[in-house]
Amino acid sequence: MxxxxxxxxxxxxxxxxxxxxxxxxxxxxxxxxxxxxxxxxxxxxxxxxxxxxxxxxxxxxxxxxxxxxxxxxxxxxxxxxxxxxxxxxxxxxxxxxxxxxxxxxxxxxxxxxxxxxxxxxxxxxxxxxxxxxxxxxxxxxxxxxxxxxxxxxxxxxxxxxxxxxxxxxxxxxxxxxxxxxxxxxxxxxxxxxxxxxxxxxxxxxxxxxxxxxxxxxxxxxxxxxxxxxxxxxxxxxxxxxxxxxxxxxxxxxxxxxxxxxxxxxxxxxxxxxxxxxxxxxxxxxxxxxxEPSRFHGIDPFRVSTGELVLTKKKRTFTDAFSEAVTTLGEAHSDVVAITAAMTGGTGLTKFSGKFPERFFDVGIAEEHAVTFAGGLAASGMRPVVAVYSTFLQRAYDQIIHDVAMCRLPVTFAIDRAGIVGNDGETHQGVFDLAYLSHIPNMTVMVPASGDELGGMLWFAHEWDGPTAIRYPRGSRGCETYKTCGTSPIVYGKAEVLEKGSDVAILFLHGR
Ligand SMILES: Cc1ncc(C[n+]2csc(CCOP(=O)(O)OP(=O)(O)O)c2C)c(N)n1
Missing domain, CATH: 3.40.50.970 (Thiamin diphosphate (ThDP)-binding fold, Pyr/PP domains)
Structure with missing residues (x-):
């Protein structure tokens, strides 16, 4: 040997x-x-x-x-x-x-x-x-x-x-x-x-x-x-x-x-x-x-104990989403959450434990997840589809045909938007802005903090039409996150982050 x-x-x-x-x-x-x-x-x-x-x-x-x-x-x-x-x-x-x-x-x-x-x-x-x-x-x-x-x-x-x-x-x-x-x-x-x-x-x-x-x-x-x-x-x-x-x-x-x-x-x-x-x-x-789920995709770990080398300390956007969607679910009984086989990764474990009857893992079936959400929304529910940016790609037609054209109030909580790292090109979340922002009736939002993510989720719940909230992997911007984030988001309202006189940099989220 x-x-x-x-x-x-x-x-x-x-x-x-x-x-x-x-x-x-x-x-x-x-x-x-x-x-x-x-x-x-x-x-x-x-x-x-x-x-x-x-x-x-x-x-x-x-x-x-x-x-x-x-x-x-x-x-x-x-x-x-x-x-x-x-x-x-x-x-x-x-x-x-x-x-x-x-x-x-x-x-x-x-x-x-x-x-x-x-x-x-x-x-x-x-x-x-x-x-x-x-x-x-x-x-x-x-x-x-x-x-x-x-x-x-x-x-x-x-x-x-x-x-x-x-x-x-x-x-x-x-x-x-x-x-x-x-x-x-x-x-x-x-x-x-x-x-x-x-x-x-x-x-x-x-x-x-x-x-x-x-x-x-x-x-x-x-x-x-x-x-x-x-x-x-x-x-x-x-x-x-x-x-x-x-x-x-x-x-x-x-x-x-x-x-x-x-x-x-x-x-x-x-x-x-x-x-x-x-x-x-x-x-x-x-x-x-x-623990096959924990070792499905794992960060560096110690072979002798199975423990991670670096334990996560900072709060991530996923954590912020997890808390905010659970609080939203507590406040509104019409909130239902859907995952395509990514309960843990998208932060829905807490929601699924608290509201098992309002939580749906549909399998690795993003197209179905979106159309299923369309059906729920057309019947009066407020579905939140939590999904990684890269995997939502395959549901492009369902977003247009089964949600956006009918102006249905489905919220897409899009995690791992942007560069995601070691999984390589198939997993980068770099296309969602391009494939979402031209869709009729769709409102696309990009939170700058965990607090804002929560606010957007609450805004989406009240909005008459489909919304997408895209946020990156990791914690940058989430350090300040304290509450579930119910702070109001006003459609189209700008926020001045830095005053100056030479250059104006505008960043639009929402349309
Ligand atoms: C379209 C899509 N959605 C989600 C994922 C994330 N994902 C990677 S592996 C996996 C589970 C695959 O299960 P299985 O095919 O049984 O393989 P196992 O890991 O159990 O060997 C999921 C959901 C993916 N790769 N592609």
């Missing part, structure tokens, strides 16, 4: 590691991920959960010929380490360093740039069609988390790919978690599938399939013809089957041998296949296993 990773210097080197040593390789990879993220911060828990899955995928696939598409991409650290970036991995999320997400410009082994969720199946659909048109034969595999499966785009992709009948593997990485606990009917359905089966049962069935396929290609072909009998051997996943995608699972996502075999079988079946793989978020690091 201790030097297997040194043997992996370029893509496909992992195939040279003897099978019995793979669990030790997984340990070494985990140690490396832990060591780097504890210094640089990063998406620890998701990446720890996919170590074995990535090793199995890398033994099954050929890089860079084959195409592996990660959804969100925050779980791709092992992929980076196995594709010639072992040394560079120390520079993760640093200036001039490697990205925390897949980047085509960084490696030929990164098939597609990611950062936002639920895109992988659609990308895979595009890649298999391109393969057909070009007449090439590369494998295409998409890995999507159960959280990302709550996004509408994922279903658009499944709907499309299911009727292509092209060979493609979709790995559903089910850890029961989004950033926090995964929510929604699909999460419940996956829970039922997990409950109604056990890995051992599936493993036994898989062995039978493998033993038969090992006899030869002829028998492998007969697998296609005996779809129905295979169906009886595997645990049903009718939802996917009905979409035209053959379902296998659930499977232990930490057993490399089983994963590799399952991939081989899936690779022999004609048409789209979904492999349902169950993993543990944070696997192998006890603090992350115990």
């Amino acid at each position: 201790g030097n297997l990773l040194e043997k992996i210097n370029q893509p496909n080197d992992v195939k040279k590691i003897p099978e019995e040593q793979l669990p030790n390789l997984a340990k070494e990879i985990r140690k490396k991920i832990l060591s780097v993220t504890s210094k640089n911060g990063g998406h620890l828990a998701s990446s720890l959960g996919t170590v074995e899955l990535t090793i199995a995928l890398h033994r099954f696939m050929e890089f860079p010929k084959d195409k592996l598409i990660w959804d969100v991409g925050h779980q791709s650290y092992t992929h980076k380490i196995l594709t010639g970036r072992r040394e560079q991995f120390a520079t993760l999320r640093q200036k001039e360093g490697i990205s925390g997400f897949p980047k085509r410009s960084e490696s030929v082994c990164d098939a597609f740039d990611t950062g936002h969720s639920s895109t992988s199946v659609s990308v895979a659909a595009g890649m298999v069609k391109a393969r057909e048109l070009k007449g090439t034969d590369e494998k295409v595999v998409a890995v999507i988390g159960d959280g990302s499966l709550s996004g509408g785009l994922a279903y658009e992709g499944l709907n499309n790919i299911g009727h292509f009948n092209s060979n493609v593997i979709i790995v559903l990485n089910d850890n029961e978690m989004s950033i926090s606990k995964n929510v929604g009917s699909m999460a419940n359905y996956l829970g039922k599938v997990r409950m109604s089966s056990n890995y051992i049962g599936f493993k036994g069935n898989l062995e039978q399939v493998l033993n038969r396929s090992a006899i030869g290609e002829k028998l492998a072909k007969s697998l296609k013809k005996t779809k129905d009998s295979i169906k009886q051997m595997i645990i049903p996943g009718e939802f996917f089957t009905e979409l035209g995608i053959q379902y296998f699972g659930p499977l232990d996502g930490h057993n490399i041998g089983d994963l590799e075999h399952a991939l081989e079988v899936a690779g022999k079946i004609s048409g789209p296949v979904l492999l349902h793989v169950v993993t543990k978020k944070g696997k192998g690091y006890r603090f992350a296993e115990a």
Whole structure:
């Protein structure tokens, strides 16, 4: 133990590691991920959960010929380490360093740039069609988390790919978690599938399939013809089957041998296949296993205790929003709050605890969150949609069509507006002013302090039409924040910050 990773210097080197040593390789990879993220911060828990899955995928696939598409991409650290970036991995999320997400410009082994969720199946659909048109034969595999499966785009992709009948593997990485606990009917359905089966049962069935396929290609072909009998051997996943995608699972996502075999079988079946793989978020690091949400994306921490190196002292705009929206909710029973799977990040934990019946986590579904808010507002409620600037991008049409055109009183509380730092270009909140300020009926506000943020939230509650309050990550401007911020904001009224006689600098918030 201790030097297997040194043997992996370029893509496909992992195939040279003897099978019995793979669990030790997984340990070494985990140690490396832990060591780097504890210094640089990063998406620890998701990446720890996919170590074995990535090793199995890398033994099954050929890089860079084959195409592996990660959804969100925050779980791709092992992929980076196995594709010639072992040394560079120390520079993760640093200036001039490697990205925390897949980047085509960084490696030929990164098939597609990611950062936002639920895109992988659609990308895979595009890649298999391109393969057909070009007449090439590369494998295409998409890995999507159960959280990302709550996004509408994922279903658009499944709907499309299911009727292509092209060979493609979709790995559903089910850890029961989004950033926090995964929510929604699909999460419940996956829970039922997990409950109604056990890995051992599936493993036994898989062995039978493998033993038969090992006899030869002829028998492998007969697998296609005996779809129905295979169906009886595997645990049903009718939802996917009905979409035209053959379902296998659930499977232990930490057993490399089983994963590799399952991939081989899936690779022999004609048409789209979904492999349902169950993993543990944070696997192998006890603090992350115990608190996967806290270790989803984490600042530098001490490995021995799991505690942050720098504990947050200053109040942030998110804190100001958190208090102000809760106070607003106390004062007005028509206030409802909506998040798209970002309860903690957007500061809605307090509101959700106090008003569970007026709080909605809709999953990673920003488009739905906005239209859902439109429906609530049209029926007399005052919805506050708390969302990161970058993720609201995908709801542009819903903002126009389902809120602004109807002049509905929906408040967008837009966090992480502006430059956000280490997550890189996919996460910068630099487009919202451009995509919001030209929308008819929309009032855009930018608070200069936490107090003002609160005032704007109260103003928005009374305003006849949609409003957006955009504020940055961090605390600058929030030091003075003392109360929940009910100080009145007067539409269009200017505030003189500095008197002088030479130059006039005007900053407009609101229109
Ligand atoms: C459109 C969009 N909204 C929100 C996010 C923030 N986000 C990043 S990862 C994540 C949870 C993903 O859950 P899952 O796909 O199950 O992956 P896991 O982290 O559990 O492995 C969320 C909500 C995002 N990346 N993209």
